[in-house]
Every structure is written in structure tokens, then in C-alpha cells.
Amino acid sequence: MPRFSRSALLTLLLAVSAVTCFGQSTTGTVSMSATVSKFVEINSGGAVTLTGNSGGGVITDGITNSPLAVSINLGELGPSNTNPFVTALVPLKLRSNAAYVLSMTATVTSSGTTTNRIGAADVGFGLGTINRTGVGVNAGADTNATSGDPTLAANGSVNATSGRYEFTAVRSSLSSFSAATTALSGPFIMNAVPRSNANGLTVPAFFAVKPQFFENGTTTISVTFTVTAP
Amino acid sequence: MRLRLFTFVILLAAAQTVAAQALDISSGGQPTITGAVGGSVTGSANVQNDLVVTINFGEVSPLNTNAVVKVVVPIALRSNQPYQVAVTASAISNANTQALQSSDVGFGLQNLDLLGGAGKVCNQSTHIIRSPFNNDPANTATVGTNGRVSYASSLANISGSTVILSGPELSKNNSAKRQNSDGYSFDAIFVLTPQFFAAGVSSATLVFTISPGPNVPC
Numbered sequence: 099m100p101r102f103s104r105s106a107l108l109t110l111l112l113a114v115s116a117v118t119c120f121g122q123s124t125t126g127t128v129s130m131s132a133t134v135s136k137f138v139e140i141n142s143g144g145a146v147t148l149t150g151n152s153g154g155g156v157i158t159d160g161i162t163n164s165p166l167a168v169s170i171n172l173g174e175l176g177p178s179n180t181n182p183f184v185t186a187l188v189p190l191k192l193r194s195n196a197a198y199v200l201s202m203t204a205t206v207t208s209s210g211t212t213t214n215r216i217g218a219a220d221v222g223f224g225l226g227t228i229n230r231t232g233v234g235v236n237a238g239a240d241t242n243a244t245s246g247d248p249t250l251a252a253n254g255s256v257n258a259t260s261g262r263y264e265f266t267a268v269r270s271s272l273s274s275f276s277a278a279t280t281a282l283s284g285p286f287i288m289n290a291v292p293r294s295n296a297n298g299l300t301v302p303a304f305f306a307v308k309p310q311f312f313e314n315g316t317t318t319i320s321v322t323f324t325v326t327a328p
Numbered sequence: 329m330r331l332r333l334f335t336f337v338i339l340l341a342a343a344q345t346v347a348a349q350a351l352d353i354s355s356g357g358q359p360t361i362t363g364a365v366g367g368s369v370t371g372s373a374n375v376q377n378d379l380v381v382t383i384n385f386g387e388v389s390p391l392n393t394n395a396v397v398k399v400v401v402p403i404a405l406r407s408n409q410p411y412q413v414a415v416t417a418s419a420i421s422n423a424n425t426q427a428l429q430s431s432d433v434g435f436g437l438q439n440l441d442l443l444g445g446a447g448k449v450c451n452q453s454t455h456i457i458r459s460p461f462n463n464d465p466a467n468t469a470t471v472g473t474n475g476r477v478s479y480a481s482s483l484a485n486i487s488g489s490t491v492i493l494s495g496p497e498l499s500k501n502n503s504a505k506r507q508n509s510d511g512y513s514f515d516a517i518f519v520l521t522p523q524f525f526a527a528g529v530s531s532a533t534l535v536f537t538i539s540p541g542p543n544v545p546c
Contacts, residue, residue, distance in 0.1 A: 122352045126379020131531040137389040195524040234475030288524035291475035293390040
């Protein structure tokens with residue numbers, strides 16, 4: 099057989115093999131990846147409860163699972179209000195897929211000019227009973243950095259020297275939150291459930307003022323809650 | 329003598345070529361992704377190219393407020409004999425049960441259809457999507473008693489090499505080259521519902537393999 103013909107045949111053979119190798123395949127691959135970032139949120143846990151007030155009222159109420167944006171008029175806080183305390187209870191709802199920290203900052207500004215005006219120390223604060231219930235909620239143990247309901251006898255009393263009522267327990271007034279300060283922390287709140295699951299951790303935030311002979315005027319209290327996943 | 333030897337070699341090569349072209353899997357078209365936040369899918373739109381698809385579901389924590397992240401991967405098949413398609417999957421290895429698991433990725437097959445005129449229509453046998461994969465996971469997602477989303481079929485239903493599809497021959501011709509119309513295609517559908525998963529990055533690789541299947545008539 100002529101050498102030319104053998105070369106041609108070999109070339110043809112290689113060409114056929116090449117077509118076979120590059121034209122067909124019996125396998126294919128699908129590679130996949132997904133990312134889960136830390137997620138935390140705070141929303142309203144429901145309607146505000148205002149008690150002991152004289153005048154005033156809830157201006158903007160909380161709506162469950164909606165962004166927390168509550169506005170309250172505590173009413174009269176002078177001695178004409180004879181109730182022991184004016185108390186606002188603001189339900190909070192937290193959700194996370196990671197350990198969380200709830201911190202708070204508060205500012206109190208008063209039109210008064212003397213030390214008898216209402217100040218941050220005159221506004222009691224605390225977080226109440228923490229509730230982790232419902233389908234999809236992780237049964238973790240939380241750490242309440244506050245002393246709970248500020249109106250409890252154990253959390254405050256009249257100063258024997260000044261006569262002014264004081265919230266004396268740990269983190270029991272807004273004076274402890276002039277800068278961002280932890281109020282609550284704990285492990286992840288939600289198991290692997292979709293966002294449409296409406297459950298979460300609920301906790302009431304108490305704000306209380308004992309009516310006293312404060313300097314007359316108006317006072318504005320602003321509180322910001324922030325939840326993070328360190 | 330030499331001429332006979334070369335003729336024999338050529339015939340052998342031709343025989344190998346016919347055998348190789350009998351079963352083929354390739355891209356079935358452009359993959360698509362919907363509902364993703366920071367996600368993507370890459371793959372060839374050309375049905376003559378190999379099946380090499382990379383899916384990035386993106387963010388699947390509640391930061392993604394879409395109902396689901398859905399990826400549709402068209403896959404083309406060609407054969408001149410009964411076939412079956414099997415799939416293997418590397419496990420999603422998260423020890424934390426609240427992290428993403430294989431069962432959280434819905435996986436189903438839909439829309440098995442002719443690629444075109446050179447696909448073979450058999451009247452004596454049907455193409456069968458094996459149970460439980462004959463569904464669109466986006467439509468079969470349900471919330472379980474524990475609040476977690478599950479699907480009629482998921483990556484957790486893949487154990488070893490799992491046959492997902494089989495049937496009679498797919499192609500009219502015996503071309504050694506892929507053509508645009510000489511087989512069938514189906515959609516492999518992947519669905520992930522954003523949930524309060526534990527944070528992290530998860531990955532898996534699926535390998536689809538076509539091989540001779542149950543000997544069914546055409």
C-alpha cells in the first residue's frame with residue numbers, strides 16, 4: 099500500500115476519533131452554592147398598654163409584625179396625677195437566625211431648667227417576661243440585662259435623703275442607656291423556617307414614671323432599640 | 329495484508345464511534361434563575377455544548393424576601409437505544425440541622441419534549457420521569473409541622489446513583505455530531521425557599537449520566 103494512502107487513512111482515523119471525543123458525552127455537571135447571612139430583625143409585638151395616666155394616650159400604636167414606631171403621650175406627671183405610676187408597656191418582637199444582642203439608647207429632654215425637671219433617671223425601664231413559643235421558634239435561654247418591671251418594689255424606692263423617687267435596680271432607668279447598652283441577648287431565635295412564619299421572641303418593654311413634684315414643663319423621651327448579630 | 333489491517337482498524341474506529349454516539353447528554357438551552365438576591369446561573373445556551381452549569385442561589389436567609397429562588401436547567405439527551413438518566417449528588421454537609429440541608433433544595437423534572445424534528449417519536453413505550461421527581465418543586469413546596477419548607481422531591485431523594493428518567497431511543501439519526509434537533513430535552517428544576525437557616529455557605533455538585541436503560545420497544 100502506498101505510503102500516502104496509509105497516511106491518509108491514519109488521518110481519517112484520527113479525525114473520526116476526534117469527532118467521537120468532542121461531539122458526545124455521557125455525563126454533565128451542575129454545581130450549586132448558596133449563602134445564608136446572619137439575619138436579625140425587631141418589630142412591634144402588638145398594641146401598647148398605657149396605665150395610670152391622667153390625660154395623654156397612645157398616639158401611634160404598635161401593630162404586630164410591623165416596624166416598631168410607637169408614639170405615646172404619658173399625660174400629666176405632676177402631683178395632680180394621683181396614680182402611683184404612669185406605665186407604658188410596649189411589646190417587642192425579635193427574630194434571628196443567629197445569636198443576637200438587643201441594645202437601647204435613650205434621650206430625655208425637658209423644658210425645665212432646674213434639677214427638679216424630669217430627667218433620664220426619672221423614667222423607669224425594664225424588659226418583662228421573655229416568650230419563645232410557637233412553631234419554628236428555638237427554645238433558647240435569654241439573658242435579660244435589665245431588672246424587669248421598674249414599678250416593682252424591689253426595683254425602686256423613695257430616696258430617704260432627697261425624697262425623690264429613684265429607680266435603683268440594675269439598668270432600671272433610662273439613665274443607664276445614654277449610650278447604646280445591652281438590654282437583652284440570647285441564642286438564635288428562629289429555626290429554619292420561612293420569613294412568612296410570624297412567630298418569634300416577644301418581650302414587653304416597660305417605661306414608667308412616678309408622678310412627683312417635678313418642675314413644670316414638657317418632656318420628650320426618645321428611645322431607639324437596635325438588634326444585632328455579633 | 330497491510331491494506332486489510334488498516335481497513336480493519338478503520339472499521340473498529342467506526343464501530344467505536346457509533347457506540348459513543350448512541351448515548352449523549354448536553355446543554356438543553358439557557359439556564360434561568362428567578363427570585364435570587366445576589367445569585368446567578370451560568371451555562372451554555374447552545375444545545376451542542378456540554379452540560380456544565382454553575383448555580384449560585386445567592387442569599388437564602390430572610391434577607392431575600394422572595395418566596396423562592398428557582399433555577400431551571402434545560403438538559404438535552406440523544407440516543408439510538410433505550411436509555412436512562414441517573415444523577416449523583418455530593419451531600420450538603422452541614423452538621424447543624426438548622427443550616428441548609430439537602431432536603432431544603434427542591435429538585436424535580438418537567439417538560440420532557442422533542443428537541444426538534446430529528447428526535448424520535450416512539451409509540452410503544454413512553455419516557456418515564458421516575459418517582460418522586462416528576463414535579464416542579466416551586467409548586468409542591470409545603471410547610472411541615474415544624475415550620476420548615478419541604479418539597480415533593482429534593483436533593484435528599486438522591487442516594488448514590490439514582491435513576492431519574494428512562495425511556496426508548498431518542499434520536500432518529502446516528503450522527504456522530506450533536507445536532508440541534510436530534511433528541512429530547514427536559515428541565516431540571518431546583519428550588520430553594522429563603523428561610524431562617526443558620527448562617528454559612530453551602531455547596532453541592534450533581535452529575536447527570538446517561539447510560540443504556542431498560543430494553544423497551546420503540
